[in-house]
Amino acid sequence: MESDGTDSAGQGAPHRSQLHALLSMGETQLNRWFPGITEDLIRHGAQVGSGPAIQYYVDGVLKACVPDSMMLGATRPFLEDHMRQRVVAxxxxxxxxARATGLLFTGSRVCGVRFQPRDSVTLCSGNEELDADLVVDAxxxxxxxxxxxxxHGWDEPPLDRMRVDLGYATALFHRGQELPGTVIAHASPGPSTGYEQRLSEPGALTAVEANRWSVVIAGYGEYKPDRDPVEFLRRMRRCVAPLREVAGNCELDGDIQTFHFRESRRRNFTRLNRFPGGLLAVGDAVASVNPAYGQGLTLATLAASSxxxxxxAGASPRVPAWNYFRRLGVVVNAAWQVSTTADLAQPHVTGPYPRGYRMxxxxxxxxxEASVIDTAVNAEFMAVVNMHKHPRALAKPRTLLRAARVLATRR
Structure with missing residues (x-):
């Protein structure tokens, strides 16, 4: 069943038109569920980049190339439409x-959902019921x-929050022969500017289907971008070279779309003492983290795999899915750690701080800093960014020692 506003038009996802990243782990999971989907996407116009075609900048400096890296360039509607075609087939x-309106219970388990068909004359029309062995909140x-x-007398899952007050704006540009060796370019402030966005303009671009560039400009607090095309282009010209190139040589295609992301949220199902059988949650219904790090789509694919x-493993869908929530929690907590640790570097974000945050x-x-100039350190760093490795990989003595040697040599 599709809940209210989650049809192919994406009406329930107001940020759907914004630039989205499918991290390489997400692409791996999609091909697990939909064999050959990458080739299918490329055949219909998606762009694929590897090695030097994927460019990450920190404080305006291009990071060391990771030769075996690979990422896909496509808009979210394009990606979702192709996935939907596979599923409905x-x-x-x-x-x-339909519009889901509630849960049905039999004793201590969920046995279905109550809903209103979308073709009802009014929202006051009577509810219908659908029996189910397993209900998934998406x-x-x-x-x-x-x-x-x-x-129904059950506790809500505890909710963690971190206010980030992020605003971002996405625009499409006609893509020609400029930047022939670039598929993805991403720029963010870093340690040398104190993560100050006014000193290092945050933004990104991706080559997408239909010969277009998708460009996003981001900012926190009062520095959030708006829909003014003149101001959007001005900020692109303050960003790194690929965005400056597009701003100077490509024609804007349509209006600029904005979105405001107030806070990251994580629902902790494993902290509940009891939970009904026949019910679980996936995707943003479990965790929604700062989209600046591009983890959302990949988290959803990993939830499906969990x-x-x-x-x-033989679990009955009718009993509480504790093992599922614990399995998913490993992935969610890793993504939460990456995003919130980075968010806390922003001057306007005031916590909560984890134990040992300063270290x-x-x-x-x-x-x-070392990942900017050393390929091996950057390969480890990007493995964490792309969710192939847990953030603790960056705390391994081998990685820390190499980073120290790289920085000492630079000095």
Whole structure:
């Protein structure tokens, strides 16, 4: 069933038109579920970059190239449409377009959902019911699951929050022969500017289908971008060389779209003392982290893989899915650690700070500095960014010692 606003038009995802990144781990998971989808996407216009075609800048300096890196360039609607075509073509899949309004219970387990068909004359039309062995909450960061649980006498999952006050704006540009060796360029402030966005303009571009560039400009607090094309181009010209090139040589295609991301959220299902069987959650309904780090789509693919592993292990869908939530929690907590540790470097973000934050921040800054000039350190750093490795990989003695040697040699 599709809940209200989650149809192919993406009406329930107001940020759908913004630049999205599918990290390489996400691309790996998609090909696991949809064999050959990367080739299919490329055949229909998606761009693929590897090695020097993927450019990350820190404080305006291009980081060391990671030769075996690979990322896909495509808009989110393009990616979702191709995934949807694959899913609805499955013989055991049926789609019901409806507005979910609540859960059905039998004793201590969920046995279905209550809904209003989308073709109802009014929202006051009567509810219908759909029986289910397993109900999956994929309603996103505004999920109503907690409210529905409370209505039936269950506790809501505890919610962690970190206010980041991020604003970003995305624009499409016609793509020609400029930047022939670039598919993705990403710029962010770093240690040498004190992570000050006014000193190192944050932004990114991706070559996408239909011969276009998708460009995003981001900013925190009062530095959030708006829909003014003149100001958007001005900020592009303050960014790194690829964005300056597009600003100077490419024609804007359509209006600029803005979005405001107020806070990261993480729902901790494993901290509950009890939970109904026949129910679980995926994607942003579990965790929604700062989109500046591009983890959202990949987190969703890893949630699907966690669910698969849980069910293939023989777990009954009718009992509480504690093993699933613990398995998914490893991935979610890693993404949360990466995003919140980076967010806390922003002057306007005031916590909560994890234990040992000062040491974590100091070591992280040194590894980041070394990753700018050393391929081996950057390969380890990007493996964490792309969610192939846990953040603790950057704290391994081997990585820290190499970073120290690199920085000492530079001095």
């Amino acid at each position: 499955l013989p055991n899949v049926q789609v019901r377009a 309603m996103g960061r505004s999920s109503r699951l907690g409210t529905w649980l409370r209505e 669910l698969s592993a849980h069910l293939r 974590i921040r100091w070591a992280g800054d040194k590894v980041l």
